[in-house]
Amino acid sequence: MTRVWLLAAALCAAALPAAAQDAIRGAALAEARGCGGCHGPAGRSAVELVPSLAGQPAEFITLQMILLREGLRQAPPMNQLAQGLEDQQVEDLAAYYASLPAGPAEDRAARDAALYARGQALSAQMNCGVCHLPDFSGRNQIPHLAGQREDFLRHTLAQYRDSQRRGTDTNMNAVMYNVPDDAIAALAHFMAQQ
Amino acid sequence: MIRQKIIAAGLLAALACLPGLAQAQQAAPPAWAIGREGSGMAATLAPHAPRLTVTPRDQLPLAAIRLPPGFHAEIYAHGIPGARMMAEGPNGTVFVGTRTIGRVYAITRNADGTTRTRTLLQGLTQPNGIAVLNGSLYVIAINKVLRFDNIEQNLDNPGSGVDMTAAFGLPPEEHHGWKFLALGPDGRLYTNVGVPCNICDFNRDTHALLVSFKPDGSDRRIEARGVRNSVGMDHHPVTGELWATNNGRDWAGNDIPNDTLVRVRRSGEDHGFPYCVGNWADPGAPAQRNCSEFQQPAALLGPHVAALGMRFYDGTMFPEAYRNQIFIARRGSWNRERLNGYDVMVAKLDGQGNVTGIEPFLQGFRDEANNRFLGRPVDVQVMRDGSLLVAEEQYGAVYRITWRQ
DSSP, rough: OHHHHHHHHHTTTGGGGGGHHHHHHHHHHHHHHHHHHOTTTTEEEESTOOOOOOOOOOHHHHHHHHHHHSSSSOTHHHHTTTTTTTHHHHHHHHHHHHOOOOOOTTTTOOHHHEEEEHHHHHHHHHHHHHHOOTTOOTTTTOOOOTTTOOHHHHHHHHHEEEEEEEESSSHHHHTTTTTTTHHHHHHHHHHHHH | OOOHHHHHHHHHHHHHHHHHHHHHHHHOOGGGSOTTTOOOOTTOOOOOOOOOOOOOOGGGGGGOHHHHHHHHHHHEEEEOTTTEEEEEEEOOEEEOOOSOOOEEEEEEEOOOEEEEEEEESSSSOOEEEEEEETTTTEEEEETTEETTTTTGTTOOOOOOOEOOOHHHOOOOOTTOOOOOOEEOSSOOEEEEEEOOSSSOOOOOOSEEEEEOOOTSOOOOEEEEESSOOOEEEETTTTOEEEEEEOOOSSSSSSOSSEEEEEEEETEEEEOOOEEEEEEOOOSSSSSSSOOGSOOOSSSEEETOOOEEEEEEEOOOOSOGGGOEEEEEEEEOOOSSSSSOOEEEEEEEEOTOOOEEEEEEBBSSETTTTEEESSSOOOEEOOTTTSSSSETTTTTTTEEEEEOOO
């Protein structure tokens, strides 16, 4: 599937704008580096605690890759894998994954109606949709949450709460301050089920 | 507004039904929950992130810069993602701190007038506070104070520095925990301790302060209380008074409150946060107080503009009218429906130190027609030759402003 996409992309490369050119280079780099081995061949992860990247905003992926490369966000083995990546390569990878259609992983569990409802209520109360947008598709440096892996979301929200992770600013740390595990589980389930 | 009040009431009611969250609310309300009610502001405002990858020189918005007659802008250094606060060493090295990308850069001048930029330090958490004292570079990151002696002789191998964190004993909170660092005429180091929230009930002896220390971290002195989050300060070249910029809080409305210019006439006085900004009593404060109890701002700098780095002009290159006036970098708003700031202003002072006006200096980064921005000035630095450096964070560049008759 990736090969077909690559071929099609390469065929019309000459006529494409800069962002698409970046995506073509990024596709080749992702293939060479084996990113899909963990993040999924179409950017939808089937591996526990590994995020789906398909459809994430390019700016979000770029910023996170820089934080990983600089050792400011600890997420082994990504810190080692990001070493030596040039800025342009990071932007190419970001453009590639941003160009893929977002969607849930194949192993997504069935919806738990009660947990979903609680997550929905919490999301409304905590204004998640203000920054992540009402459909949780994200923008700029703010990630796409809809359909993300539930285990990854649970892990990440706890990291923000416990000051083990930060974004490009400290707003998520402030948002998650003192939020208990059961509320995090509900939020993660709700977002994963979008 | 009524709808938002209902939502706020619903939130409280819902929280009461959730044992875990209700308990958390009592312990310390999260920042998002406080002070947002009734602002009437668009529901999708969010902070802007700086670009952390290198921006090529030909993509920098040099051509957009507008200055008063006689002034010229050039690119002093570029390819320095996240460039923020600046300090100049005795040999002319310009050190540049950052926040998100965790680096400190060193810019030196080549014989041909071009510059060379090194990444001096990396992997630090928001190393925004930098100053050079007696040949030593001081760097304050979140809850970390480092000193690099003889730094200009060791630019290729700065080492890990002397860790002075324990001596300074600064609070560990990350939110609004980034620092501005200034040298006082008394040889002390001056910095800020921001409030770890938007607006909340906090310890007014440990947060929302301007503080000073001896260079070894001892003898902490509170210079000003009730200063929400200052990320810029300087001392008047003649009177020695401490002046500082201060960021107003979010979600109170598009046009309230203003960022302010703080003048510290006597150490330890109270400038009003979280209760008042000037004569505006904040309805989101934990208690209502009479604003006449507090020091009044020397000037209002505009709502949500993010007034940050500021320096008195003590050079001789610019016309005499600029002497002892204050250049102020306004990084630009996020919590406002129409953009505001994204420029450098001049606060004009009379002989008694009263502010007589705030005038535009560097403009052109705010694109009014499209409500977008081309750059975010974060700090200004008066060089020994009298030129003015402007650090632009969004695309990682330092501009140099000169004046010719």
